[in-house]
Amino acid sequence: ISFGLFVLVTVFFGFIAYRKIRANAKKMINDGALQVKLSDELAFQNHQLNDFANITSHNLRSSAANMTSLIEIAEEKSTLEDYKMIFEMMKKVSGNLNDSLNELIEILHIKRNTSVEKETLHFEEIFTTVTETLQGEILKSEATVNADFSAARSVLFSKIYLESIVQNLIGNSLKYRSPERKPVVNVRTFRISGKIVLEVSDNGLGIDLTRYGHKIFGMHQVFHKHPDAKGIGLFMTKAQIESLGGKIEVQSNGVDGTTFSVYFPE
Template structure:
């Protein structure tokens, strides 16, 4: 039998390892695609379920407005009725759009649409009768119970869908668990095979090295080559272990926490946790993609926005941090109350600037933040002023809006907020500037583009 040379052993070893690695990558990719598909189904089903709740709520508004007007004759109830009419059409249109490509066909809209149409008709008839013939005639229609019967049917359809949704989500979760387990088994098998191959190669290399003792230079060169290749293999194994084992273990642990008798709330809690794991895995990439999207997006939708509404929404979102820090936040939008702008971008600008002011507050005094607007030189300006830690602009001013730049020790500091804010503002043809003094506070000024 022909003896293998050292070179042959190395070539065969890495050839087998690459085959095993290719199989692992292919298997892992297929499993990951299935997990991704299941996650999309989970999100899609959750969205449809949420819209169904809004359909039910709008139907209740129609019934409430109809009954209120029938009893009191107060036109204010008609506003509730009209609002329900408008909203329910919007939500039904959304459901139709979402279910056109619903291959699972877990939601049938025909019956629901018929019931809603019937509800609209009987409500309209009741209101018309109340206006033309008085409350007693309208009450007779209500007493027939037809309206209640329709509402009960709508509730039954929504409940049936939710039950079906739980069943489907459970099946997809079980499938995801199996995919994760299979991926872990593949990785373990790959590790074992790699170890055996490397061990076998090591034995063969030792045997061949004895025959090459007379050629010390060749021996040393071959050992150096093997050391380098082994180091590359170890580096790859370490990266693979780090990138696959931790998230796989997290997902497996979460899935293992679900049992046959688990409640819907428990399912929702696990799904929320799984969503956080997925978010953490993709956060850095998503941030870069978002920046690229901001740079490339040439058709950003604008609408007239009231600054007070955006400010209120931001304060409500940060309410926990505000209460924790006992911060005082004031505003004045009298000089410029509205602007034609992108809602998403404006909310992002408000959130980043105010949350930064809270995050980098001075611990020696009560945080004070003032947000205001003004109109000058045919431009709208936004000012956000705080009494926080401040920034050394002489030292850090040139990199203040850079990506991953952090100037204070804070566990939640990531160095992406100001970078994103600047990118969004400049995409809308605006500018952002800052004035700051260490220990006294910071003043951000945003000039919105026309």
């Protein structure tokens, strides 16, 4: 009887110990999963902060450069109407920058949101905002910027990302213009196999893709000498597009222009 009681007590305490070990193990697994989740969320938020910091610094540089270009347009012979026109353009540049910064701040307030908000965006509205912001550089370079969005007028995407993408691509077309001809930038949309494509082409310096094709979207990669070149714009543009399931391609013969094609996710 005493042996049977011993076995019973041993089995009982063994069962209790097993339950406790299993509960502790489950708790450790849950805690580990929680730590992994928190780590992933923290890494994502750090990536978002870095992304938004890049957008902010890029937009600030672009707006500052365009304000400088607008100021440089003014001459001693400029009339009062000329000054009024320049002032109105500067108001639009500063207003667009302020709107962009406010949108970034609003996004950063959503700390637990691990996805970038998408909304239906009209290309014409984005194009107008960007060209107003770049008005100083457009006037200074005597550029012609054409747009045709008849094939696809809107897209579901992040507003802050799309404005940044369009501004980077048009801004690069103006920045890397050829000294031999006045810049012409053509922006259009079309559809391929149900996907919306945004194309930005120019008649600028072009890019030697045989030599630089594998580096073109890299961080701090610069292919032409320019005082404002930082090698961040295309890297950031590619990251923004791919983060939402799209892709970007580039075509150039390295002599007379470049074409960037942005493929949006379905």
